[in-house]
Amino acid sequence: MNYLARTRAILTAGLLCAFTASATSVPRLSFEELTDRSELVVSGQISRSWADWDSSHHFIWTRYELAVSGVYKGAAGSSVVLSEPGGEVGGMGQSIAGSVRYAVGDKVVVFLERVPNGYLRTTGWSQGKFMVDSSGRVHGGGALAGIDLVQTNVAQAVRDLPVDGIATSELAARVAARVRRQRKQRGVQ
Amino acid sequence: MRRILPLIFLLAVSSFGYIRLTTSGTPPVPIQRVDNTGIQFYLNSLIVAGATSSQTGGGSMTVISANSNPVVAARAAIATWNAVSTANVNFLPLKITQTPNIQHAEDGLMVVTIAYAADDVSAVGQALAFTVNEYAAATGTNPYVPGQTVVNGDILDSDILLNPAVQFSTDGSTSFDLQAVLTHEFGHALSANHTGVLGATMFQAPTPGTIARILSADDLSFVNSVYPAPSGAQTFGTISGTVTLSGSPVPYALLSFTDPAQGINIGGLAAANGTYSIQVPPGSYTTYAEPFGSVVQPGNLYFTVTQAAQTTTFQSTLLASPVVVAANSTTSASVAVAPGSTNITSLFYAFGGAGKTGDFSGILHSIVGPVLIPSGQSLDLLLTSPGMTSLTGLSIALTGKGIAVGAPRLDTTTLTGGQPIFRVTLTLASLTAPAPSNLFITQGSNTLSHTGAFVIVPPTPVISAAGLVSAVSDLTGVVGSGTVSPGEYVTLYGSGVAPATGPYAGIGYTNTGYVLGYLPQNLGGTSVTFNGVQAPVFFTGGGTQVNLQVPFEIANHQTAQVIASFGGSASAPITVPVVAQHPALFTFPANTNAYTANQDGSINTSTNAAARGSYITVVGTGIGLPSYTGIPYPIQTGGPAPAPPTADLNANGYTCTIGGVTAPVAFTGWYTGFAAEAEWIVQIPASLSATGAVPIQFSTGGVSTQSDLTVFIK
Numbered sequence: 001m002n003y004l005a006r007t008r009a010i011l012t013a014g015l016l017c018a019f020t021a022s023a024t025s026v027p028r029l030s031f032e033e034l035t036d037r038s039e040l041v042v043s044g045q046i047s048r049s050w051a052d053w054d055s056s057h058h059f060i061w062t063r064y065e066l067a068v069s070g071v072y073k074g075a076a077g078s079s080v081v082l083s084e085p086g087g088e089v090g091g092m093g094q095s096i097a098g099s100v101r102y103a104v105g106d107k108v109v110v111f112l113e114r115v116p117n118g119y120l121r122t123t124g125w126s127q128g129k130f131m132v133d134s135s136g137r138v139h140g141g142g143a144l145a146g147i148d149l150v151q152t153n154v155a156q157a158v159r160d161l162p163v164d165g166i167a168t169s170e171l172a173a174r175v176a177a178r179v180r181r182q183r184k185q186r187g188v189q
Numbered sequence: 190m191r192r193i194l195p196l197i198f199l200l201a202v203s204s205f206g207y208i209r210l211t212t213s214g215t216p217p218v219p220i221q222r223v224d225n226t227g228i229q230f231y232l233n234s235l236i237v238a239g240a241t242s243s244q245t246g247g248g249s250m251t252v253i254s255a256n257s258n259p260v261v262a263a264r265a266a267i268a269t270w271n272a273v274s275t276a277n278v279n280f281l282p283l284k285i286t287q288t289p290n291i292q293h294a295e296d297g298l299m300v301v302t303i304a305y306a307a308d309d310v311s312a313v314g315q316a317l318a319f320t321v322n323e324y325a326a327a328t329g330t331n332p333y334v335p336g337q338t339v340v341n342g343d344i345l346d347s348d349i350l351l352n353p354a355v356q357f358s359t360d361g362s363t364s365f366d367l368q369a370v371l372t373h374e375f376g377h378a379l380s381a382n383h384t385g386v387l388g389a390t391m392f393q394a395p396t397p398g399t400i401a402r403i404l405s406a407d408d409l410s411f412v413n414s415v416y417p418a419p420s421g422a423q424t425f426g427t428i429s430g431t432v433t434l435s436g437s438p439v440p441y442a443l444l445s446f447t448d449p450a451q452g453i454n455i456g457g458l459a460a461a462n463g464t465y466s467i468q469v470p471p472g473s474y475t476t477y478a479e480p481f482g483s484v485v486q487p488g489n490l491y492f493t494v495t496q497a498a499q500t501t502t503f504q505s506t507l508l509a510s511p512v513v514v515a516a517n518s519t520t521s522a523s524v525a526v527a528p529g530s531t532n533i534t535s536l537f538y539a540f541g542g543a544g545k546t547g548d549f550s551g552i553l554h555s556i557v558g559p560v561l562i563p564s565g566q567s568l569d570l571l572l573t574s575p576g577m578t579s580l581t582g583l584s585i586a587l588t589g590k591g592i593a594v595g596a597p598r599l600d601t602t603t604l605t606g607g608q609p610i611f612r613v614t615l616t617l618a619s620l621t622a623p624a625p626s627n628l629f630i631t632q633g634s635n636t637l638s639h640t641g642a643f644v645i646v647p648p649t650p651v652i653s654a655a656g657l658v659s660a661v662s663d664l665t666g667v668v669g670s671g672t673v674s675p676g677e678y679v680t681l682y683g684s685g686v687a688p689a690t691g692p693y694a695g696i697g698y699t700n701t702g703y704v705l706g707y708l709p710q711n712l713g714g715t716s717v718t719f720n721g722v723q724a725p726v727f728f729t730g731g732g733t734q735v736n737l738q739v740p741f742e743i744a745n746h747q748t749a750q751v752i753a754s755f756g757g758s759a760s761a762p763i764t765v766p767v768v769a770q771h772p773a774l775f776t777f778p779a780n781t782n783a784y785t786a787n788q789d790g791s792i793n794t795s796t797n798a799a800a801r802g803s804y805i806t807v808v809g810t811g812i813g814l815p816s817y818t819g820i821p822y823p824i825q826t827g828g829p830a831p832a833p834p835t836a837d838l839n840a841n842g843y844t845c846t847i848g849g850v851t852a853p854v855a856f857t858g859w860y861t862g863f864a865a866e867a868e869w870i871v872q873i874p875a876s877l878s879a880t881g882a883v884p885i886q887f888s889t890g891g892v893s894t895q896s897d898l899t900v901f902i903k
Contacts, residue, residue, distance in 0.1 A: 029315075037315075054308045059321065061312075062213075085312040085321070088213055092333075092345075093326035095210045095220055096312075096319055097377045103495055115311035124315050131497050139487075139497060 029124040035178040038111040038123045040074035042066065043132065043168060046106045047079070051087030054117060060094040061119065062087035064102045066110065070168070072175040082112055083119040100126045107132040109171055130171065138171050208382040208458060209415065212326060212342050220324045220342045220380045225416050226279050228378070230349075231286035232263050233302035242303055242353030252303055252351065254358035256722045256742050258710065259367055260285075261827055262359040263301060265709050266371035269404060270379065276412040277419060278379065297333075297346055299378075301371065304350040318351045318370050320377035347378040359710065360721040368711070369401035381411045386445075386456035386625060386641040392559070402711060403623055403757065405641075406453040414468045426514035429466035430523035431459075432478045438463025439526060440499040441487075443479045445627055445640045446512070448472035452590035452624040456640055461499060471516045475588050477629065478524040479505040479638045502530040505638035507629060533576030533630055533637035543567035543614050547601040556628075556642050563758045564591060565619035565648030565685075569612045571600060572630070574637070577611055582633040585611065589626025589645055591618030619648050621688055622714065623757050647714070647756035648685045652763045656682040657751060659773050659811065673719070674771035675744040676824070678727070678810040678865035680736050681717060683760065686753045687729035688713045708738065708827040708864055714756040719749040725827030725864060738865040740826040743767050744814040770813035770841065772867070772887060772894045783885050783898040784808045795882070798903035802875040804855060807885065809894060812867045815840035815858060830859035830866075843889045845871045847900065848879040854887070873902060 035041065044066040051062045061083045068076050086099040100122045102108065111128030112120040122128040130138040211217035222228065237260075240253040253259050260283075267280040286300060304313045313319055323346040325331065325339035339345065349371070351357065357367040369390075376391050384391045389405040404412075414425065432442040444457035444465055451472050459465040459478070480503050481487050487497040504527040512522040537553040538560070549571065554560070562568070570587070577583065583597050595614035602610055625641035657673065658680055673679055708725030710716055715729040719740050728736040735753065743749050750762045775784035778794055785793035788803040799805050815822050820834040833840065833856075843857040856870035869887055877883070882899035 054311075056306060056308045058306070058308045059312045086213065088326040090332065091325065091327050091329070093212050093214070093220075093324045095212070095322045095324060097210060097382050098316060098319065101213075106495070113314075115314060116307035117311040119311060121311070121314060133498060 029127050031174065032178055034111050034123055034128055035073065035175050036182060037113050038073060038128065039114045040076055040080065040112040040120065041072040041109070041175050042068050042074075042076050042080060042112070043070040043072070043109040043172075044068040044079075044107070046102045046104050046108070048104060049102065051089050053089060059085050060087045060089050060092070061085055062101075066108070070109075070172065072109075072172045073179050080112070080120060082110060083121050085121075098125050100129055102129075109138055109168060132168055136168050137165050138168055139165065208384055209411070210322065210377065210380045210382045212324060214326055214341070218342045219415075220322055220344050221415065222344045222379060223340075224344075225277060225379070227281055228279065228299070229281045229284065230263075230267070230299045230301060230347075230375075230378075231284045232260060233300055234285055234287050235303050235305070236260075236263070236301065236351070240303065242305070250354070251356055252353055253367065254356060254360065254362045256362060257357070257359040257367060258723060258826065259357075259359065261708070261710050261723070261725070262368035263371050265402070265711055266368050266375055268709060269372050269402065270375055270412065273404065273409060273412050275409075275418055277416045278412055280375070299347050301349040301374075302351070303353050305353065309350055310353065313350050313352045315354075316352060317355050317357075317365055318349060318374050320347060320349045320374045322347045322378065322380065344378075344380065349374045349378065359723055360718060362721055366402070372402050372404075376408060376411075379412060380415065381408070384408075384411075384456050386454060389456070389625070389641060392641070403714060405623070405625055406451075407455050407625075407641075410453075410455050410469065424471065424516040425468040426471050426516055427466060427468055427519040428474065428476070428512055428514055428522050429464070429519055430521050431463045432465070432524045432526060433463060434501065434503050434526050434528060439478070439501060439503065441481070441496065442503075442524070442526070443481065443485060443640070444524075445477050445479065445638070446474040447476075447588050447627055448474050449588055449590050449592065452620070452622070454589065454625040454627065454641060461496070466519075469514055471514055473511040473513050475507070475627075476512045476522055476524070477505055477507040477627075477638060478503075478526050479640065480530075485640075503527060504529055504531055504634070505629065505636040507636075507638075527634065527636070529634070531576065531635045531637050533574050533632055533635050536572060536574045536630075536637060536639070538573075539571040539610075541569040541571055541600075541612060543569055543616075545569060546598065546612070549600060549602040549610065556639055559625065559641055559644045561623075561644050561646050561757055562615070562617065563647070563649045564617040564645045567614060567616045569614050570643075571610050571612045573604060573608060573610045574630075575608065576635055576637070577609070577630065577632050579609075579632075580611070582631070583611065584631045585613045586629040587613075587615060587626050587643060588629065589643070590624040591620055592616075592626055592645065617645055619685075620645055621647055621756065623647070644757065646758045649758045650683055650685040650753045650755050650760040652681060652683040652686065652751065652753055652760050657763070657765055658682070659771060672766050672768055672771060673739045673743075673749060674768050674811050674813045675739060675741045676810075676813060676826070676859065676865060677739045677771050678736070679739055680734060681751070681753060682733055683753060684733060685758070686755055686760070687715045687732055687735050688755070689732050690730060710827070715754070717751065717753045719743050719751055720746060721750075722826070727865075738827060741814055741824060742826060744769070768813075768892070770889065770892050771811035772809060772843075772889070772892060773811050774807055774809035774885075774887075774894045774898055776898065781897065781899060782882070783900050785885075785900050793901050795901050798880070798901035799873055800903055801873050801877050804870055804872050805900060807869045807871065807887075807900070808860070809867050809869070810865055812841060812843075812857060812859065824859060827864055829862045829864060832861045833858040841889050843869060843887050845869065845885065845887050847871070847873060847885045848877050848883040848902070850874045850877050852877075857887075877902065 047065045047067045049064045084100045086096040109130040111123040113123040209219040238257045239255045241249045304310045325343045328341045331337040331339045356363040357365045386407040389407040390401045432439040440461045442459040446455045457467045506526040514520045541548045593616040600610040623646045626643045628639040628642045630637045710723040712726040713729045717724045722740040722742040724737040726737045746767045752762045753760045777784040786806040787799045838856045840857045845852040852871045860866040860868045883902045885900045887894045
């Protein structure tokens, strides 16, 4: 094995080892996992929010209406309502560490999954929330920095850091590419 | 239904270094327990070893691994917070509830449970576990308790839900340690939010192994400051200042305060206007400000888009001199950060031999969570990053308790493209408790900081070659060592296996014990596993000794692999033979006398001998897993032995001789209500002629208690 090949093997092994550690909160999702788990990936702006109890009166959920400007996976109309646990209703509040928060006016790209009670919520807690800055670039909401994919060398690892600072169009293209790949795989199967 | 204002802000203002949960009102206020001196949690009866769930979307799966002890894990997690003597926090003894699920968040029944109903599973999402704190959102009357006044932010109810799609364990058989997870979640119940310090219990992810079972200085600072003890409380000083960039305030800068001498490492967050004010124990603090992005992202602290947009890039900036803080006084320490974004990114690390070169082991890791390093050794830390280019202008600092760092050197190995690997020699003094450290790299005008990146843990424990002996044989030197039986009370010897002065959990079941009702699996930072099953620990001390109960779960195993851990460091395993029974008698008052109670309950001594024909009770251990002729006997490792079935009182069919005469055994069994303690009740033969100190021995199936012990007969 030449030195280059050896180095590649080294980094791969090291990264795999690094991600076997346990966690006390939300498991890390790769970009591919984030896309695969999401029913809907859309961009837009938060237009209003409110809070109410779920049907079993177990949890308060804060609802956010998103005026949709782009659909990258799934089917969505002009607006979608996403829900996150926690909030205040009738003088009572619920605080849940790690719950994702949005504010009216926020421009975002959100990865949304359908949960068993039928609500759409941000996939992987804050990992599915990407904030869009004034120049149209997205910033990851919650994924820890680090290398999510097995890399071949350090230079490549630097290029493939988690999605952060890329243009919204590039993020959309990555989602589309992942969706196409998944469809192709299903077709083969 | 009332609408809430759209600005929902989960961050506390900058009053403290750790981050507290707040209301979502405007302005947000920290939430706080009002029942902090008597917090009653219930453990749902669903949470048992082998618990499964059908709410996973993929059919039933095991949520709690088969060899786990979730009751002990939950109680140990509670005990961890209760043990902070400088804080006014007291979780009441955990109770078990049959309540199948969280009923209503405001029902006042605070439950630890596995999410089951669709609404609960939906709320948990992909989190491993979560805590919901229900609080009063306004000052006034409690809407659920007429006549009771509440204050905005008062916590009225808390529930903890485990994700039914995650596999938890207490024996290391899965990636998610239940005790560590619950310690973290009980921290949330106390109103702690996640912290930016990687090695802390309240850091959200990822934490290797069981390290989150142990509270860090950051966690301690939270509980000490929010719930100070009413008297004799730890005193604090205050560090306050402003983080600025070119004279303008820097919103939401992360802050780090480290006193290496005391092993204190506290994280903080500046407010939107760049100011901060943090309470810390008196000391001398290495202080720096760092931007988001190296490991902690704005989303990790639940920033809104608006808040995230206010964060800015700058170079991690270290104050030139430590900040000295005295008790009950305030020290000003503003940080003028350097501009620009660092090019020291994508850092990789490895370890090598101290002072060596070219011994690159072949594995590089990226730092995504705290890395544990055993103390009491010297080793080289190897680092590489595209931004680390030359020894010129390079400095590498690792700030923490007992750490000395040598000058940077170049390794002879390079990566693809000739990228250099740098190394520094770390000399680590032996620690008795884990201590996070901060990595701070400077290359010219570029810097990189990783707060809490490396947790220095106690030295690697070593179990002595013949280090596992019957606790009884330790006293008498009669019973052979190196062989264990299920449920037996044994002593483990080694170096670095226990704290110098360890706590005593009490023998067996007691309502005043360290962990009520059950023995802890982690005592003073010490834990021991047998074939992966955590052993209940009675006593640790002297750095060299652990008294424990061998888990019943190893019954029918041929051998047991034993691993001792202390403060996050684990020993190499030793393997010992397992036998079904290993009976032995405790001794008192001398090492030649069986520990015996006469029929009237008094201790059998030379001046208080037992009469012929009377019954005596002899105490020992090692009777193994009791067999009661097909009658179930649900004894639990570490728990109080249940009463035996009345239909069969001589477990495992023991016989007895006293003075060479067969004595009828009326009872053999584990001592009801105690752990690891067995008793035999035998009638002294009326025909016995010997008096004074008369030999006594119990036997069954080819095994016997000591042959040289006596009981006093009159």
